[in-house]
Amino acid sequence: xxxxxxxGPAERAGGHPVLEAxxxxxxxGGLLAVNDVSLTVREGEIVGLIGPNGAGKxxxxxxxxxxxxxxxxxxxxxxxxRKPESPKRQQREAAEAVPTQPLTxxxxxxxxxxxxxxxxxxxxxxxxxxxxxxxxxxxxxxGRYSRTSSGALTxxxxxxxxxxxxxxxxxxxxxxxxxxGLGRSTEHLARNMPYGDQRRLEIARALATDPKLILLDEPTxxxxxxxxxxxxxxxFKIRDSGLSVVVIEHDMRFIFNLCDxxxxxxxxxxxxxxxxxxxxxDPRVIEAYIGTGEDEEDDVDVQDAHVQDTTVADEEGRS
Ligand SMILES: Nc1ncnc2c1ncn2[C@@H]1O[C@H](COP(=O)(O)OP(=O)(O)OP(=O)(O)O)[C@@H](O)[C@H]1O
Numbered sequence: 001x002x003x004x005x006x007x008g009p010a011e012r013a014g015g016h017p018v019l020e021a022x023x024x025x026x027x028x029g030g031l032l033a034v035n036d037v038s039l040t041v042r043e044g045e046i047v048g049l050i051g052p053n054g055a056g057k058x059x060x061x062x063x064x065x066x067x068x069x070x071x072x073x074x075x076x077x078x079x080x081x082r083k084p085e086s087p088k089r090q091q092r093e094a095a096e097a098v099p100t101q102p103l104t105x106x107x108x109x110x111x112x113x114x115x116x117x118x119x120x121x122x123x124x125x126x127x128x129x130x131x132x133x134x135x136x137x138x139x140x141x142x143g144r145y146s147r148t149s150s151g152a153l154t155x156x157x158x159x160x161x162x163x164x165x166x167x168x169x170x171x172x173x174x175x176x177x178x179x180x181g182l183g184r185s186t187e188h189l190a191r192n193m194p195y196g197d198q199r200r201l202e203i204a205r206a207l208a209t210d211p212k213l214i215l216l217d218e219p220t221x222x223x224x225x226x227x228x229x230x231x232x233x234x235x236f237k238i239r240d241s242g243l244s245v246v247v248i249e250h251d252m253r254f255i256f257n258l259c260d261x262x263x264x265x266x267x268x269x270x271x272x273x274x275x276x277x278x279x280x281x282d283p284r285v286i287e288a289y290i291g292t293g294e295d296e297e298d299d300v301d302v303q304d305a306h307v308q309d310t311t312v313a314d315e316e317g318r319s
Contacts, residue, residue, distance in 0.1 A: 015043035018078045018213050018244050019121070024063050025072035026056075033059040035268040036073070041213060046235065046245045048255040050279075051265035052289055057248045058126060060265065061217055064246070065123045066116035077119050078212065122211035124202045126218045126248075132191035136182055136201050139190055140173035143208030173208060179241075180204045180234060196227035200234065207238070214238060216247045220254055232258055256280050264288070 019041040026034040034056040041047050049057050062068040064075055122143075131139050177186055180200040185193060190201060199219055206214055216235070220228045228251065235258060239245055249255045255262060256276040263273040266288045272279055279285055 015045065016078065017042050019064065019246075020076045021060075021064055021073065022076075023073035024060060024070045024075065026059050026063055026068060027071045033268050034063065034070070034265075037263075037265065037268075037270050038073075039064075039263055039273070041244050041246055043212075043244055044239060044242065045261065046239050046247065046259045048259035048262040048276075049246060049248045049265065050250075050252070050255055050262060050285075051271075054267075055265040056268040057265055058217060059268075061123070061215055061246075061248060065121060065215060077116070077121060117209050117211075120210070120212035121215065122206035122209045122213075123215040124199075124206050124217055124219065126221065128198050128202055130190040130198060130201060130205075133189060135187050135189055136177055136193065136197075136204075137170070137173055137186040139201055140176055140204045140208050141169050143205035144169045144173055173204075176204045176207050177201075179207070179237070181230070196223050196230065199223065199227075199231065203234065203238075211243060213244045213246065216245065218248055218250065220249060220251055228254055252280070 017040050019039070021040075022038045024034055024037045024039075025032070037056070037060055039047070039060075049060065051057050059068065063070040063073075066075075131142065134142070174183075174186060177183055180203055182197060182200055182204065185197060185201075190198060193201065203214070203216070203219070219235070220231050223231060232254060235245055235247065247255070247258065256279075259276055261273065262276055262279040264271045264279055264282075264285050271284055271288060272282050274282075
């Protein structure tokens with residue numbers, strides 16, 4: 001598979017922006033963790049965020065998703081924070097579906113992760129955060145509750161409305177487990193699931209909020225090569241279902257084969273943003289990894305990814 005084959009439809013068609021971050025800056029006391037970073041994510045795009053350890057990737061993510069209030073800059077998202085939807089409203093909205101919504105300013109509002117979720121942004125974390133003693137299905141259902149409208153009283157009374165919503169939540173959660181390849185693990189306790197499956201489960205739970213954009217923080221960390229390939233296939237499938245994806249990863253081969261565009265951060269600043277080919281062939285990127293004296297593996301990865309893609313492209317060119 002060449003990099004160009006995996007290019008998203010949005011890049012070719014110039015899709016509408018779903019997320020615009022401009023001049024995002026985040027200070028922790030005297031430490032400038034993110035310095036004036038801008039990024040636009042378009043509909044149906046997969047965007048990668050790379051950089052050596054401590055470059056500011058997770059901090060930037062946290063600014064995008066409302067976990068941190070940036071010290072400076074703006075994050076705008078194409079979705080309006082809104083109240084939970086009633087089934088009637090969902091039907092009406094589906095009938096009147098408007099393809100693009102105006103960009104909504106999420107910051108410098110106070111950080112409200114729940115409002116961000118309702119606006120259509122979901123994320124996973126670097127360290128898996130599942131409910132260990134719940135089943136896979138229950139974990140996804142928890143994510144789904146942000147899209148249901150039952151109030152506390154309805155839930156306590158467990159009336160017909162509650163039962164209808166509960167059944168719909170269960171059915172949708174089951175569907176999502178099947179989508180991520182965990183259809184047979186619905187009743188497994190999260191803590192007993194293999195590592196790769198736990199990562200998939202986190203993604204299913206994030207998808208349960210019906211996002212337009214999903215942000216994945218190191219989705220392949222700790223995975224074996226087969227699990228990594230499966231993760232890559234799953235992300236393409238998510239993109240093909242109409243979502244945009246932003247992904248932080250240290251595995252360069254994974255990033256360069258997956259993404260439409262890549263932003264490389266170094267010491268809190270954007271070093272380069274471009275196509276995988278542009279980024280992987282930029283000597284500053286390789287230098288940034290070597291220069292830290294860390295991650296010999298990352299250094300090898302940058303160059304290997306380049307060699308691998310060239311080889312595949314060459315082979316295809318010959319055929
Ligand atoms: N809550 C915090 N308080 C103080 N400093 C922080 C905080 N979070 C991150 N930092 C610092 O900000 C810088 C950027 O950290 P961040 O975790 O965003 O980098 P990263 O690129 O995600 O690194 P890694 O690849 O190791 O996860 C680092 O110097 C880190 O020590």
